[in-house]
Amino acid sequence: xxxxxxxxxxxxxxxxxxxxxxxxxxxxxxxxxxxxxxxxxxxxxxxxxxxxxxxxxxxxxxxxxxxxxxxxxxxxxxxxxxxxxxxxxxxxxxxxxxxxxxxxxxxxxxxxxxxxxxxxxxxxxxxxxxxxxxxxxxxx
Numbered sequence: 001x002x003x004x005x006x007x008x009x010x011x012x013x014x015x016x017x018x019x020x021x022x023x024x025x026x027x028x029x030x031x032x033x034x035x036x037x038x039x040x041x042x043x044x045x046x047x048x049x050x051x052x053x054x055x056x057x058x059x060x061x062x063x064x065x066x067x068x069x070x071x072x073x074x075x076x077x078x079x080x081x082x083x084x085x086x087x088x089x090x091x092x093x094x095x096x097x098x099x100x101x102x103x104x105x106x107x108x109x110x111x112x113x114x115x116x117x118x119x120x121x122x123x124x125x126x127x128x129x130x131x132x133x134x135x136x137x138x139x140x
Contacts, residue, residue: 008030012026020050028085036087039082046053068121
């Protein structure tokens with residue numbers, strides 16, 4: 001896909017892949033903005049369950065607004081390909097960082113805090129966040 005276009009997005013680099021698609025760096029030619037494009041694989045294009053899951057992912061991301069969660073710019077289709085347009089987050093992935101060296105404890109705790117805050121912002125992931133409970137009152 002590198003060197004091709006999806007709608008007004010020019011694909012420039014493959015960033016990774018997972019169970020629900022491949023992720024590419026792209027340039028939005030209309031706004032000259034770098035974005036991440038997650039493309040639903042062709043083998044899932046006619047699978048109603050996979051399409052619904054892909055759309056649910058888009059809707060959940062669209063409902064979130066948190067600095068530790070990449071923003072979604074759109075759910076689009078071009079020439080039969082379904083794809084998400086996402087905020088491009090620059091830098092090393094956590095996996096890349098762990099390959100190169102151990103992360104000091106204070107930095108590890110900061111990374112964990114940021115992940116937990118992101119989870120806490122998501123209604124479907126809130127069960128990971130600690131809940132505040134009222135102290136039981138003692139009988140008089």
